[in-house]
Amino acid sequence: MMTLPARWAAQWARSPSAPAMRFGDGPWVSTAELNQRSATAGMALSGLGVAAGDRVLWSATTSLPAVVAALGVLRLGAVLVPVNPGYTRAEVAYVATDARAACAIVEGAEARGWVAEAAPATQVLDLSLEPRVRTGGGPGDPSPLLDGAALGDPALIVYTSGTTGRPKGAVLTHANMAAGVECLVAAWGWGHDDRLLLALPLFHVHGLCAGLFGSLTAGAPAVVHERFSPGRVLAAAGDVSMFFGVPTMYHRLAADPGCGELRSLRLCVSGSAPLPIALFEALAARTGQRVLERYGMSETLLTISNPLEGERRPGSVGLPLPGVELELDGGELWVRGPSVFAGYFERPEATAEAFTEGWFHTGDLAAIAPDGYVTILGRAKDLIISGGFNVYPAEVEDALVRHPAIREVSVAGSPSEEWGEAVTAWIVTDGPAPSVEELGVFCAGSLAAYKRPRLVRVVDSLPRNAMGKVLRHELR
Ligand code: MLC
Ligand code: AMP
Numbered sequence: 001m002m003t004l005p006a007r008w009a010a011q012w013a014r015s016p017s018a019p020a021m022r023f024g025d026g027p028w029v030s031t032a033e034l035n036q037r038s039a040t041a042g043m044a045l046s047g048l049g050v051a052a053g054d055r056v057l058w059s060a061t062t063s064l065p066a067v068v069a070a071l072g073v074l075r076l077g078a079v080l081v082p083v084n085p086g087y088t089r090a091e092v093a094y095v096a097t098d099a100r101a102a103c104a105i106v107e108g109a110e111a112r113g114w115v116a117e118a119a120p121a122t123q124v125l126d127l128s129l130e131p132r133v134r135t136g137g138g139p140g141d142p143s144p145l146l147d148g149a150a151l152g153d154p155a156l157i158v159y160t161s162g163t164t165g166r167p168k169g170a171v172l173t174h175a176n177m178a179a180g181v182e183c184l185v186a187a188w189g190w191g192h193d194d195r196l197l198l199a200l201p202l203f204h205v206h207g208l209c210a211g212l213f214g215s216l217t218a219g220a221p222a223v224v225h226e227r228f229s230p231g232r233v234l235a236a237a238g239d240v241s242m243f244f245g246v247p248t249m250y251h252r253l254a255a256d257p258g259c260g261e262l263r264s265l266r267l268c269v270s271g272s273a274p275l276p277i278a279l280f281e282a283l284a285a286r287t288g289q290r291v292l293e294r295y296g297m298s299e300t301l302l303t304i305s306n307p308l309e310g311e312r313r314p315g316s317v318g319l320p321l322p323g324v325e326l327e328l329d330g331g332e333l334w335v336r337g338p339s340v341f342a343g344y345f346e347r348p349e350a351t352a353e354a355f356t357e358g359w360f361h362t363g364d365l366a367a368i369a370p371d372g373y374v375t376i377l378g379r380a381k382d383l384i385i386s387g388g389f390n391v392y393p394a395e396v397e398d399a400l401v402r403h404p405a406i407r408e409v410s411v412a413g414s415p416s417e418e419w420g421e422a423v424t425a426w427i428v429t430d431g432p433a434p435s436v437e438e439l440g441v442f443c444a445g446s447l448a449a450y451k452r453p454r455l456v457r458v459v460d461s462l463p464r465n466a467m468g469k470v471l472r473h474e475l476r
Contacts, residue, residue, distance in 0.1 A: 001151060001175065001178055001179070001182075002151075002178065003147070003149050003150075003151060003153075003155070003174040003175075003177075003178060004074070004155075004174065004177055004178050004181060004213055004216070004217060005071070005074045005075045005146075005147045005149065005174075006147040006148075006149075007178070007217065008071075008216050008217070009035060009075070009146070009147045011031070011216075011219050012031040012032065012034065012035035013035065015031060015219070016030065016031055016032035016035070017030055017031070017032065018030065018031045018192075018219065018221075019031075019221045020033075020034045020215075020216070020221060020222075021034070021064075021067070021215070021221060021222045021223070021224055022221070022222075022223055022224065023062075023063065023064055023224050023225075023226070024223075024224075024225060024226065024232075026064075028221070029064060034068070034071070037068045038068050038071035038072050038075055039072070039075060039146055040072070041068050041069050041071065041072025041073075041075075041129060042071075042072040042073070042075040042076040042144065042146050043072075043076075043142065043143065043144060043146070044072070044129045045072055045073065045076055045078065045103065045129060046076055046140050046141050046142065046143075046144035047139070047140055047141070047142040048103070048123060048125070048129070048139075048140060049102075049103075049123065049138045049139060049140035050073075050076065050078055050102055050103045050123070050140060051076075051078070051102075051140060051141075051144075052076060052077030052078060052144075052148070052149065052153070053077065053078065053079065053153065053154070054078045054079065054101075054102035054103065055078070055079045055081050055099045055100065055101045055102060055103075055157060056073045056078045056079065056080060056081060056101060056102065056103045056104070056105060057081045057083055057095060057096055057099060057101040057103070057104035057105070057106070057115065057122070058070055058073065058080055058081060058082050058083065058104075058105050058203075059082070059083040059084070059085045059087070059092065059104070059105070059106045059107065059108075059111060059203070060085055060105070060106070060107035060127055061085050061107060061226055061227075062201070062202050062224060062225070062226045062227070063127070063226065065127040065128070066107065066127060066202070067202070067212065067224075069105045069127055069129060070082075070202070070208075072129075073105075074149075074155060075146045075147050076144055076146065077145075077148055077149035077153060078102075078103075079154045079155060079156065079157055079171075080155065080156050080157070081095065081099045081101060081156075081157045081158075081159070081169065082156075082158065082202070082203040082204070082208060083095050083159070083203060084201070084203050084448060085107060085108060085111070085203070086448045086449060086450070087111075087448050088444070088445055088446055088447065088448060089111075089114040089445070090445070090446050091446075091447075091448060092106075092111055092114050092115060092118075093114055093115070093117075093118030093119070094166075094167065095159050095167070095169075096114075096115045096118050096119040096122055097118055097119050098159075098167070098169065098345070099157060099159075099169055099345065100119075100121075101115075101119060101122045102121075102122065102123065103122060103123040103124075103125060104119070104122050104123070104124050104125065105125050105126070105127065105129065106124060106125070106126065107126065107127050109126075112124050112126065149174050150174070151173065151174050151175040151178070152173055152174070152175060153173060153174055154171045154172070154173055154174075154342070155172055155173060155174045155176070155177045156171075156172040156177060156208075156209075157169040157170065157171050157172070157345055158170045158172065158204070158205060158298040158299075160297075160298040160299065160390065161383075161390070161392045161395075168344040168345065168347050168350055169344060169345030169346075170298050170299045170341045170344060170345075171341055171342045171343055171344070171345050172301070172339075172341050172342070173341075173342050175338065176301065176338065176339050176340065176341055176342065177209060177213065177301070177339075179301075179323065179337070179338035179339045180209060180300075180301025180302060180338075180339030181209055181210070181213045181214055181217050181301070182217060183302075183321045183322055183323065183339070184210055184214050184302060184305075184321075185214060185217050185218045186322070187305055187307075187308060187321055187322070188242075188267060188269070188292070188305075188308050189267075189308050190214060190218035190220055190242070191218065191220065192218070192219050192220055193220070193241070194218065194220040194241045194242055194266065195220065195221050195222070195223060195239065195240040195241050195242070196211060196214070196215050196220065196221075196222045196223070196240065196241075196242045196243070196244065197222075197223050197225070197233060197236055197237070197240040197242065197243045198211040198212065198215070198222045198223065198224045198225065198244065199224075199225040199227065199228040199229075199232075199233055199245070199249070200228070200244060200245065200246070204272075204298070204388075205296065205297075205298050205301055206244065206246070206271060206272050206296070206388070207244075209301055209302075210244060210269075210271075210296075210301075210302060211244055212224075223236055223239065223240050228245070228249055228252075230249075230252045230253050230255075230256040230258075230259075231256065231258070233249075233253065234253065234256060234258040234259065234261040234262070235258075235261075237261040237262055237264060237265060238261065238264060240265065241265055241266040241267070242265060242266060242267045242268070242269070243262070243265055243267075243268050243269070244268075244269045244270075244271075245268070245269075245270055246270065246271070246272045246273055246387060246388030247270055247272075247273050247274065247275045247276065247279060247388070247420055248273075248387040248388060248418060248419055248420065249388075250268075250270055250275065250279055250283060250291065251279060251417065251418055252418075253283075254279060254282050254283055254286060259283075259286050259287055260286060260287055261287075262283075262287040262289050263287050263288045263289070265289065267292060267308070268283075268287075268289045268291045268292065269291070269292045269293075269294060270291045270292070270293050270294075271293065271294045271295060271296060271302070271317075272296070272385070272388035273385040273387075273388050273420045274376060274420065275291060275293045275314075277314045277315045280293070280314040280315075281314065290312045291312070292305065292306045292307075292308070292312050292318075293305075293306055293312070293314075293316070293317050293318065294306065294317060294318060295317035295318075295364075295374070295376060297362060298341075299340065299341045299354075299360060300335055300337070300339055300340045300341065300360060300362070301339040302321065302339070303320060303321055303324045303326075303335050303337060303339065303340075304317045304318055304319065304320055304321065304324070304326070304374050305317070305318045305319070305321055306318030306319070307319065311373075313373050315375060316369075316373045316374060316375045317374050317375070317376055318373060318374065319372050319373060319374070320335075320337075320372070320374075321337075323337045323338050323339075324336070324337035324339075325337060326366075326368065326374065327359060328366060328367075328368060329356075329359075329361070331365045331366070331367075331377070331380075332361060332362065332363065332364070332365060332366075332380050333362045333364045333365070333366040333374070333376075334356070334359040334360060334361055334362065335359065335360050335362060336358050336359045336360065340358075340360050341360075343355075363379060363380050363381030363383070364376050364378075364379055364380070364381075365377045365378045365379060365380055382394065382472065384411075384412065384413035384421050384423055385413070385420055385421055386413070386416075386419045386420065386421055386422060386423055386450055386454075387418075387419045387420065387450065388420075389450045389451075391413075391423050391450065391451045393410070393411040393412060393472065394411075395447070395451065396411040396423060396425065396443075396447060396451055396452075396453065397409050397410065397411050397425075399442075399443040399446045399447050400425055400427070400439060400442075400443065400453070402442075403434060403439065403442050404430075405429050405430055405431050405432065405433065405434050406427050406428070406429060406430075406434070407427075407428045407429060407430050408427070408428040408461075408462055409425055409426065409427045409428070410425075410426045410462050410470040410472060410475055411423065411424065411425050411426075411453065412424060412426075412472040412473075412475050412476050413476070414455055414476065416454075419454070422454040422455055423450075423451065423452065423453045423454055423455075424453060424454065424455040424456070424457065424475075425439065425453040425455070425456050425457070426457045426458075426459050426462060426475045427456060427457070427458055427459070428458075428459060428460065428461060428462060429458060433456070433458045434456070435456070436453060436454065436455065436456045439452070439453055439456060440452045440453070457475075459475075462475070463475065
């Protein structure tokens, strides 16, 4: 097994004129150009004092310079820490300080200022990798060894709240990343002739590892869209062979009169949230596609998938991918395998709590049929999944309870056809109740847009158990 950057560099050198990716309708970027530009990025970072093993926060919308910067980080052996570019000051500052980032590559000028203020030792760069806010760092090696990371070295730190608490950085090693990506390439028969239409955000493992790194590893071109739009996806469908999406994207595609355009694709994959059986069936009827549903997590990458050949069972996430072992503990799914992360960054206690003898506790409730097919039944953890983004009720409650008219609040997901779950706040008020719009404005400074409540319900009191803990399931 090789690290992914070493494998990509070897493949790029072998076939330098192959198309690697294009952005929208832009020109194709060849593997030679990607090779050269990502090497230049790695060397530029090194020249600024970033060393192998350093953590590099990376926050940008999807673009070629953003991809080049991320590949440069990995080729240098530094550790990529992706952050949603829609995050507020507090959210970005938390990750920058928790990760103790040596460097931050940040697209937005305002967000660069937030990082510089919160983490003065962090070298803050824009996407051209020019220092924009002179702070930490210093001259480094201008001719570093690229693609020299070892398999056991950390490659990626993905912030997630796991099953409980404040966001923690899940550390994925190069070995985890290679195992998690290579098994998808094999399982889904991903060859040079494929072309992936990639409209997922690149700051989560779905878009980054499965989508972008999968394409690079398969040696297959990707057509990358900066953001998802059903019309643009359907217009591009004739030019690609695969599409990966979250259920909200499939919901919007199924509602589009042009959704039959998906018929020509070889493979459509769904994940990150449950794909409702009715939506699976609507897509099958309208497009002929039996969408392949798979399951994963930031901490484990993708571990369970319906088969490429054989039965794609609606409502089930399929069978464990090669090398993955599954177990149920009191209904909770535990997983073990080569793509399961090394632990939470500098949090030995949280790591110890998340594992039992190498088995990672997913916090998801599942059933395994006698023929091995897995169905995700629900969650043991307090987590809302809205449009494929995770929202932690406690974080939303902390923001809302600061509102002067809110005496008590509890947040949970309500069923939503479009979003899967819609963030909903049950509030007990003092005086007139604030509207959903007013609460949106109120928490705009502390919560990214997708975390803000879409529904507000005013109640006289919150249901609690004998210990005083709010019974969220009774609210739902
Ligand atoms: C956007 N908004 C959301 C939202 N996405 N609100 C709730 N939930 C979401 N998921 C907000 C916008 O900020 C905007 O707010 C308003 O909703 C309307 O936006 P929109 O234009 O309709 O939404 P859009 O930008 O089109 O985004 C929808 C989406 C996006 C589905 C394309 O949410 C998305 O890309 N989801 C993918 C998430 C993903 O990649 N998850 C993978 C996690 S990895 P306002 O206030 O401006 O009006 C993982 C592991 C695994 O889970 O197994 O894969
Ligand atoms: P994240 O922390 O963003 O990686 O999200 C991981 C969570 O997404 C898992 O723990 C599941 O709850 C959920 N998830 C991912 N894929 C699926 C799926 N196909 N069906 C149901 N839930 C899923």
